[in-house]
Amino acid sequence: MERIVSAALDIIDRDGLDALSMRTLAAELDTGTATLYRYVNSKEEVLVEALDAVLGEIQLPETYSQASDWRSQVAAGATALRDGLRSHPNITPLLAGSVPIGPNALKGREANLDLLINAGFAPPTAVRLHLAIVHYVIGFVLAESPESAVYGTQYKRTLKRYYQRLPADTYPSITALADQLTTRDNDQEFAFGLDLILDGIERHAGVKPARGRKTR
Amino acid sequence: MERIVSAALDIIDRDGLDALSMRTLAAELDTGTATLYRYVNSKEEVLVEALDAVLGEIQLPETYSQASDWRSQVAAGATALRDGLRSHPNITPLLAGSVPIGPNALKGREANLDLLINAGFAPPTAVRLHLAIVHYVIGFVLAESPESAVYGTQYKRTLKRYYQRLPADTYPSITALADQLTTRDNDQEFAFGLDLILDGIERHAGVKPARGRKTR
């Protein structure tokens, strides 16, 4: 049950996504593989529930229900999502190619939509703003997470050197900017991109909505 | 060699990422699995090269070297990246958890950086703008791609109905906006989010740079 999901997350955190198999999971729980199938339909289901468990650990900012401007609330929500995913970096590749719809994913989505609607955006606009922000955050988190099984770790370690050693005539900008492209301050860069979107929202909407209008 | 990569991409496009194994790949090429290892070091290498081949198919907008405003050039580049990835949707999960650094990935990155620098942005700023845009595009493409192996197809098919049937008291916004959250016009929505970022860039920089300043 949730003991299974919790053990699966332990293995993923400790040894990586590839280290999780029904056999290693059974061993972690001191049982046999076949026994797992009495509580769980498939490995896929375990992965989906593990991802939703991670989303459930995210601390939704308390300011959501308080009187503060929507911009800092949206920023806090996006930051909380990134931080939550970063605390289990090995599971983030599961975000690829699908939209989480577990209960905790829905809770976060609902809170974010409520916030935007409460800020005064028309509901269809709120949906688009919500999705644009989520796409940015997920794209960012995937890029900063440790490599999936597809790439070896050594690539990222020596990425800067790799960029620097490229032919400068073919790649003048990349070689010149190897430093900025690799040894970046992720927190600052995340905030930079998020601010671009938030600036765009302000400009797009021309909205400076009422502070903390109550939802209902 | 590149016949192997091409065959791998055929299998991925036709039958999905999971359908590619060294055995199916060998069968596609009418040979044995062991033979593949004379040309390739690992399956991982095949996947990396297949992804880079997809990136190589992307038509970089010709306007890059012409005299047009930077905003439409950036938009064209982002759209080209999305379109290229959408033409091989089954391979997009490989974008998770790593940064492509194959020759074609580098070519696109270089072109995008050159464009931004040429538009008048300071190089370190250009890097951040480039990365913010790329993260948004990748986040978007992953969300609109068919599910990876982790999720079943039936989820997305009935996602709208799933949203609608959620308890409306717990999820008022999601249930009310089930339509907008699912039956969206992806092209329009992609442009919407991209425009947010571009608006943010204009506002952030206060830059309306010279048109088509030559790179060198």
Add this chain to the structure above:
DNA sequence: ACCTGAACACCGTTCAAGT
């Protein structure tokens, strides 16, 4: 009735044996 060892049909990769 509940549990699970062992099996099935797969993997990626290697290597001894064939030509």
Add this chain to the structure above:
DNA sequence: ACCTGAACACCGTTCAAGT
């Protein structure tokens, strides 16, 4: 010298056999 069938050590999942 080059190629590859067969094997190795794994997978996810199932089911007959055990308790």
